[in-house]
Amino acid sequence: xVKVTQSSRYLVKRTGEKVFLECVQDMDHENxxxxxxxxxxxxxxxxxxxxxKMKEKGDIPEGYSVSREKKERFSLILESASxxxxxxxxxxxxxxxxxxxxxxxxxxxx
Amino acid sequence: xxxxxxxxxxxxxxxxxxxxxxxxYSNSASQSxxxxxxxxxxxxxxxxxxxxxxxxxGRFTAQLNRASQYISLLIRDSKLSDSATYLCVVNPMEYGxxxxxxxxxxLRVKS
Numbered sequence: 449x450v451k452v453t454q455s456s457r458y459l460v461k462r463t464g465e466k467v468f469l470e471c472v473q474d475m476d477h478e479n480x481x482x483x484x485x486x487x488x489x490x491x492x493x494x495x496x497x498x499x500x501k502m503k504e505k506g507d508i509p510e511g512y513s514v515s516r517e518k519k520e521r522f523s524l525i526l527e528s529a530s531x532x533x534x535x536x537x538x539x540x541x542x543x544x545x546x547x548x549x550x551x552x553x554x555x556x557x558x
Numbered sequence: 559x560x561x562x563x564x565x566x567x568x569x570x571x572x573x574x575x576x577x578x579x580x581x582x583y584s585n586s587a588s589q590s591x592x593x594x595x596x597x598x599x600x601x602x603x604x605x606x607x608x609x610x611x612x613x614x615x616g617r618f619t620a621q622l623n624r625a626s627q628y629i630s631l632l633i634r635d636s637k638l639s640d641s642a643t644y645l646c647v648v649n650p651m652e653y654g655x656x657x658x659x660x661x662x663x664x665l666r667v668k669s
Contacts, residue, residue, distance in 0.1 A: 490661030538601060547657055549601035
């Protein structure tokens with residue numbers, strides 16, 4: 449059974465903190481994605497990666513960076529967390545068509 | 559203009575009803591189209607791909623209209639368990655397999 453695992457279901461961080469969200473997939477997929485989901489806005493793509501050490505900006509990359517040192521792991525980094533980054537963060541991986549999602553991380557920045 | 563647009567709903571329908579959702583996309587070069595389903599507090603999961611010739615999976619039918627740049631999802635004989643948010647997804651083919659999601663359409667099926 450395919451699996452995408454995000455390190456935390458819920459996180460509470462303070463403004464200005466550096467935050468790491470980790471995502472691991474066990475399907476040997478080339479492509480991995482980070483989305484955030486907000487009410488009324490749907491899923492918005494932050495960054496994606498189509499190979500190890502490769503990354504592309506999505507639609508809303510500002511305030512975020514990513515790291516993909518190994519194929520199975522894709523990390524999202526909030527360099528200095530702000531309250532407008534409070535959201536649900538979803539990681540996904542895909543090979544050709546279907547994307548498989550992790551269970552999501554609900555991040556609250558206070 | 560958003561890349562993928564959907565009517566957010568909610569669509570409130572009785573059990574057994576037929577309901578249809580439309581979704582429009584802006585990039586005419588898009589090649590791949592999908593419908594995902596997301597249950598409350600869960601991650602999205604693939605419902606079905608959308609092929610040029612249209613395709614059916616049980617009570618669900620998906621269609622693509624390239625000329626008008628929209629895709630549709632038809633659900634027949636709605637069940638209570640169909641209540642969810644339905645996400646329209648497009649691969650604009652700019653970078654490999656990037657997927658662009660619509661904001662979703664909420665369906666509530668009531669007894």
